[in-house]
Amino acid sequence: MNDILDIHTHTIASGHAYNTLYEMVRAAAGRGLTLFGSSDHAPAMPGSCHEMYFCNFKAIPRELFGIRLIMGCELNIIDYQGNVDLKRWLQKRLDYGIASIHDLCYEIGTKEENTAALIGAMENPYVQIIGHPDNSRIPLDYESLVKAAKEHHVLLEVNNSSLKPGSPRPGARENYYTMLKLCRRYNTAVILGSDSHCAADAGCHEQAAALLAEVDFPEELVVNRSLKALGEYLECVR
Numbered sequence: 001m002n003d004i005l006d007i008h009t010h011t012i013a014s015g016h017a018y019n020t021l022y023e024m025v026r027a028a029a030g031r032g033l034t035l036f037g038s039s040d041h042a043p044a045m046p047g048s049c050h051e052m053y054f055c056n057f058k059a060i061p062r063e064l065f066g067i068r069l070i071m072g073c074e075l076n077i078i079d080y081q082g083n084v085d086l087k088r089w090l091q092k093r094l095d096y097g098i099a100s101i102h103d104l105c106y107e108i109g110t111k112e113e114n115t116a117a118l119i120g121a122m123e124n125p126y127v128q129i130i131g132h133p134d135n136s137r138i139p140l141d142y143e144s145l146v147k148a149a150k151e152h153h154v155l156l157e158v159n160n161s162s163l164k165p166g167s168p169r170p171g172a173r174e175n176y177y178t179m180l181k182l183c184r185r186y187n188t189a190v191i192l193g194s195d196s197h198c199a200a201d202a203g204c205h206e207q208a209a210a211l212l213a214e215v216d217f218p219e220e221l222v223v224n225r226s227l228k229a230l231g232e233y234l235e236c237v238r
């Protein structure tokens with residue numbers, strides 16, 4: 001599968017990641033990517049940066065080491081309505097938003113509540129991606145999730161880190177089998193994300209790509225294949 005981009009990544013600004021933005025982009029460029037996106041954790045994540053970090057992205061060159069760079073945020077979903085932890089005016093300034101549930105910032109609810117939280121986040125115009133919907137400790141109704149992602153024109157992520165040995169998200173592989181089967185049925189697109197917290201993993205989608213190959217997932221539903229495909233979801237790359 002053609003895979004030219006990675007836009008779920010973290011830098012030292014997240015507080016528990018270990019490389020700078022420049023180091024991350026250089027590693028991604030070294031792997032031959034065309035587009036790199038940086039998505040540090042929004043402020044509710046313990047140890048992450050102040051909200052003002054997300055206010056000054058204009059300072060950053062949008063081409064570095066010969067590849068294109070976009071600047072977003074991994075927003076923390078904080079309630080069952082799908083509200084997130086960054087002020088609206090700051091969300092508006094992002095190139096893109098990934099909304100994810102992290103148990104440090106969210107009280108895990110029932111399957112219905114967790115699903116409502118993710119669908120609520122999809123209704124936010126500044127959210128284009130739902131991050132790692134794959135953790136068995138945060139149960140989800142995948143049929144409702146996949147249908148809603150199609151309806152709201154939001155991408156569902158297949159998170160490479162969740163599939164690596166020692167992943168903090170149990171059951172990810174089985175949950176992706178379920179999710180991908182439904183994505184195929186409802187024609188819902190996905191994005192592979194490394195969720196890299198160090199440069200060694202920037203642009204690495206090995207486990208996620210292997211899983212897609214294993215289930216023979218249609219390439220036309222994977223936006224990593226081209227900027228044009230991603231551009232259908234992210235205005236900043238149109």
Ligand SMILES: [Zn+2]
Binds near residue numbers: 100102131132
């Ligand atoms: Zn996350």
Ligand SMILES: [Zn+2]
Binds near residue numbers: 008009074195
């Ligand atoms: Zn992440």
